[in-house]
Amino acid sequence: MTGFVDINNVTHAYGGDGGVVAVDKLSLSIAQGEFAAVVGPSGCGKSTLMKLVTGLQIPRAGSITVGGSTVRGPLKIAGMAFQAPNLLPWRRTLENILLALELVQPHRSRLRSEREAYVAKVETLLSQVGLKGLGAKFPWELSGGMQQRASLCRALIHEPQLLMLDEPFGALDSFTREELWCVIRDLHAARPVTIILVTHDLREAAFLADRIFCMSVRPGRIIAERRVTFPRPRNLDVIYTAEFTRIVHDLRQQIATARQAA
Amino acid sequence: MSSNAQRKAIAAAPYVFTIAFFALWEAACRYFKVPPFFLPAPSVIGQAFIDYWWQLMFHSFHTLWMTMVGFGIAVLFGILLGILLGASRIANAGTQPLLVGFNAIPKVAVVPILILWFGVGWIPPVLTAFLISFFPIVVNVATGLSTIEPELEDVMKALGARKWDIMVKIGIPRSLPYLFAALKVAITLAYVGSVIAESNASRYGIGNLITRASADFNVPLVFAALIALAILGVIIFAATVELERRTTGWAHRSQR
Numbered sequence: 001m002t003g004f005v006d007i008n009n010v011t012h013a014y015g016g017d018g019g020v021v022a023v024d025k026l027s028l029s030i031a032q033g034e035f036a037a038v039v040g041p042s043g044c045g046k047s048t049l050m051k052l053v054t055g056l057q058i059p060r061a062g063s064i065t066v067g068g069s070t071v072r073g074p075l076k077i078a079g080m081a082f083q084a085p086n087l088l089p090w091r092r093t094l095e096n097i098l099l100a101l102e103l104v105q106p107h108r109s110r111l112r113s114e115r116e117a118y119v120a121k122v123e124t125l126l127s128q129v130g131l132k133g134l135g136a137k138f139p140w141e142l143s144g145g146m147q148q149r150a151s152l153c154r155a156l157i158h159e160p161q162l163l164m165l166d167e168p169f170g171a172l173d174s175f176t177r178e179e180l181w182c183v184i185r186d187l188h189a190a191r192p193v194t195i196i197l198v199t200h201d202l203r204e205a206a207f208l209a210d211r212i213f214c215m216s217v218r219p220g221r222i223i224a225e226r227r228v229t230f231p232r233p234r235n236l237d238v239i240y241t242a243e244f245t246r247i248v249h250d251l252r253q254q255i256a257t258a259r260q261a262a
Numbered sequence: 263m264s265s266n267a268q269r270k271a272i273a274a275a276p277y278v279f280t281i282a283f284f285a286l287w288e289a290a291c292r293y294f295k296v297p298p299f300f301l302p303a304p305s306v307i308g309q310a311f312i313d314y315w316w317q318l319m320f321h322s323f324h325t326l327w328m329t330m331v332g333f334g335i336a337v338l339f340g341i342l343l344g345i346l347l348g349a350s351r352i353a354n355a356g357t358q359p360l361l362v363g364f365n366a367i368p369k370v371a372v373v374p375i376l377i378l379w380f381g382v383g384w385i386p387p388v389l390t391a392f393l394i395s396f397f398p399i400v401v402n403v404a405t406g407l408s409t410i411e412p413e414l415e416d417v418m419k420a421l422g423a424r425k426w427d428i429m430v431k432i433g434i435p436r437s438l439p440y441l442f443a444a445l446k447v448a449i450t451l452a453y454v455g456s457v458i459a460e461s462n463a464s465r466y467g468i469g470n471l472i473t474r475a476s477a478d479f480n481v482p483l484v485f486a487a488l489i490a491l492a493i494l495g496v497i498i499f500a501a502t503v504e505l506e507r508r509t510t511g512w513a514h515r516s517q518r
Contacts, residue, residue, distance in 0.1 A: 080416065086411060102431065103431075
């Protein structure tokens with residue numbers, strides 16, 4: 001396999017021998033610039049998959065390569081966003097986003113001398129996600145949706161080649177969620193970034209992704225793979241087409257079968 | 263009540279309650295004709311304040327000085343030990359029984375040992391203030407550091423953060439509200455510590471003044487000394503709260 005992210009026959013378990021097997025003989029390959037979604041019932045090892053790809057966990061068996069090199073520790077070319085925005089309440093929004101640059105090389109050593117350029121870059125990104133001029137606000141002065149947008153900015157500011165999203169919209173209301181789908185769609189269209197989205201929202205997966213991987217319950221395996229071929233840029237109206245409903249319905253059935261089998 | 267009037271009432275409340283307390287005390291002493299060597303009325307204590315002004319000032323400042331030095335060492339030591347315990351689970355588990363056991367020892371019992379080791383002077387009050395006040399600081403700093411959200415740690419690690427980065431950028435700012443909660447407890451404890459030691463092992467300080475005044479049966483002076491202590495305690499507590507408000511306002515935003 002020669003994708004940007006290659007997962008070869010990976011098995012991972014927590015808690016020593018005889019511990020819980022989270023994923024079992026998992027294989028998948030994602031091309032550069034592709035938008036992949038991983039869906040599955042809760043407890044299928046989706047979050048484990050995230051940790052394995054970003055090198056926060058090292059697999060018990062099998063191998064993972066990202067960008068041609070084997071993952072042996074935390075990746076430097078990845079950005080992450082989770083269900084909770086995890087912004088630091090003592091930093092303003094702008095400073096929260098700069099946090100990523102304070103850590104990642106080469107920005108880390110340049111930040112002090114080229115601060116103005118970096119701040120301008122953050123401002124640009126803020127306006128791209130609809131937070132124009134809100135950099136001086138503290139996170140707790142922003143709504144949940146705005147905090148999540150800021151969290152996306154923090155994940156993207158160091159221009160990662162890989163963006164990992166773990167249920168990033170799970171805690172939002174459905175209108176805000178749809179707004180943020182469009183934000184992600186536009187961010188993906190504007191830059192050459194590979195995105196892996198972990199979600200249990202099938203409509204979200206079908207609207208955003210080029211390819212959807214269905215996982216079974218623990219131990220997690222890929223049980224189905226769907227290509228979504230709607231042309232881009234996709235409009236929210238696509239959700240109401242018969243073809244979209246067919247894809248979502250099909251995915252739902254795959255997962256229902258997987259749950260029954262468990 | 264309109265919110266503006268209520269805010270004014272809340273601002274005035276501490277003064278009103280304090281004045282009412284002393285007025286009630288004064289009235290009770292006069293009404294029941296309580297002898298001044300049993301419970302002096304505030305007016306009698308006030309007279310003692312005027313009569314012994316310089317003594318009270320001198321000894322108060324001595325006590326303040328002892329307390330601040332002991333408290334300062336406790337803050338420094340408490341933060342360092344707290345960081346160690348917050349960062350290392352082995353150190354945390356290992357030192358738990360020692361720390362808790364040590365904290366359970368009444369510090370009054372330690373003062374004679376300190377006198378034995380260091381003699382009468384400034385060291386026993388400073389050390390007692392330190393010993394009595396460092397425990398809450400250690401515990402709270404360690405708690406603040408060991409309760410960082412795991413997702414936040416993942417975000418940091420995925421950005422290439424080392425343990426030190428996580429400590430400096432997340433752990434320490436995040437544990438500041440915990441630290442201040444501890445400081446407010448510790449500063450008043452430090453006072454207790456230095457006064458206990460002064461009454462046994464020093465020739466200066468409010469503790470010593472109280473010991474001598476009660477030996478002379480000068481009850482109004484004893485009470486004046488106690489009130490001087492209380493005033494100092496309130497001032498230092500208020501200073502800590504103000505520092506807290508300036509540095510960790512983000513943690514108290516709901517009270518604005």
